[in-house]
Amino acid sequence: MNGNFLQASHRRWNPLRREWVLVSPHRTARPWQGQTETPSVSVVLSYDPTCYLCPGNVRAGGQRTPDYQATFTFTNDYAALQTDLAQDIYDFDNAGLLHAETERGICRVLCFDPRHDLTLATMSVSGIRRVVDLWIGQAAELSAIPWIQYVQIFENRGAMMGASNPHPHGQVWATEHIPNEPATEFATQLAYFTEHAEPLLAAYLGLEFQTNQRIVTSNDQWVALVPFWAVWPFEILLLPTGYASNFADLTEAQRDGLAAILQSVTALYNRVFDTPFPYSMGFHPAPCDGQRHPEWTLHAHFYPPLLRSATVRKFMVGFELLGSPQRDITPESAAATLRAALQEIE
């Protein structure tokens, strides 16, 4: 990008969500007197007798977590979605102003490792490979349920991102309808594919290789980059170099490569502010609606809140909630910071 866009307020187009993000590169000099966060600290205990995700302990619902050796899955004791529901529609008026419908779904907790003190960043690549297999297995099992249309796998990492337990774990919510975000991505990817006969995110990745300003790290199978339209300060988009529209498409090599790049991304994040880096991350596979999805590229989003230090985060408030998302550092400078962090740990 030319100098104007590295110093001047501008807006960037997100073609995957069809919306704008406001960028204020000149604003980083702003002093911060507002709320600071308690820095995350590393967990030291490999087994915590009070943790309901550690092997052998009893959960809130009264059930016992077994003595698992690798990964372990169970239905969330306080699931946000219910399975046994009488289908119902509420339409008070005929103009669509008061409209609701029951929504069935399945919410599961996915334990990544028996050890309480590990995270994706500190697990071995082979340990993460078992987590990849867990995700693939869950996606296959849940996608096969006829009334399920979408399988959303995600991880909330760190108290700042609402994780109520530091034990390495993620979640899967499988739903009767496609949620908002993948529904938007479906529309944009389909429109692009129809017009250009190429998946949107494959074309985008090609441009990123050409400009080479926002790629953080890559291996033969996957690329981690700060998207051109990133909202969160150190947001990362994980894209496959080859074709894959959902987990079932992944080859052995893509599975290994995914484990390796997840290890790199989470470890370099921890190096940026020398603190366990909080984030929400999750995968967007194609919907499981029984159709083929040549337009869709399986990808993962990482949304980390920290901006300047272990204790100063970006607030998505006022203008961001009421107007448009806004960021201070450019995606290009964020990518440079992340690349430098990676060099320091390699």
Add this chain to the structure above:
Amino acid sequence: MNGNFLQASHRRWNPLRREWVLVSPHRTARPWQGQTETPSVSVVLSYDPTCYLCPGNVRAGGQRTPDYQATFTFTNDYAALQTDLAQDIYDFDNAGLLHAETERGICRVLCFDPRHDLTLATMSVSGIRRVVDLWIGQAAELSAIPWIQYVQIFENRGAMMGASNPHPHGQVWATEHIPNEPATEFATQLAYFTEHAEPLLAAYLGLEFQTNQRIVTSNDQWVALVPFWAVWPFEILLLPTGYASNFADLTEAQRDGLAAILQSVTALYNRVFDTPFPYSMGFHPAPCDGQRHPEWTLHAHFYPPLLRSATVRKFMVGFELLGSPQRDITPESAAATLRAALQEIE
């Protein structure tokens, strides 16, 4: 609504943003072991020598805040938007995948009162009426600038919502383009008006009067309600009972009524958890594009993060960021809680 929707997981349609929100009424029993917030405390000093918004003090940029008596406005010393910009467009490719353009704007800070220890909730109605006049004046002045298309007035209240100073103040960001949220509301309001020859939000308010389950408080000119499609636990939408598409349309009675209802809403919020209630709030007037906007209803959104107590907030993370927004308490039960809080202070 019938019992199904008060107990079962369901989704509700937001016709103003054309998106869904997931509601999990059965989930409130969930125990919380995650991050708790430092409760907000009331400010006691009416003048703080270190506050750059208190009369007579020097700001970060070196300028002195005058000895103002009622309200005071100045250009943000660290404005997110710049005015003197050479217009530029970045289009790396022709398929819209890497697209950016410079964005001009004006960012101002709006001090509500010289007293450091007041908030909208504790100011007099006549004091708030002066703030309403300040907003009207800013909207008029900024709308008159030919290249400005939108005037976004908002307030971030409380450290949890990114406010870096407790002194009662808000902001205005006026921009060259219409931001995402009002752009979406423009499209939905225009489509509804074209089809039904009535503004969407006026029709919606009529239904709320009919069902009477979500109205929190009202006066002759304004209604405060928890919208059917609320995302934040105690979200409020403020609507005029009569016609107004922007600040300039407001009659004297509407201005007085707005001051009165703002006082009620902010004061009852503080009563809910007996703590200064953090929130982001802001107004959505029609765009200032030189057109008339019969489709548009001027309104304000209040987005408060607290969920269960002064220290337990709702986290918009994982599924919310990657899938759809999700809430636990129903809008109907939130409205009942807010009505009860109002009765306690009246």
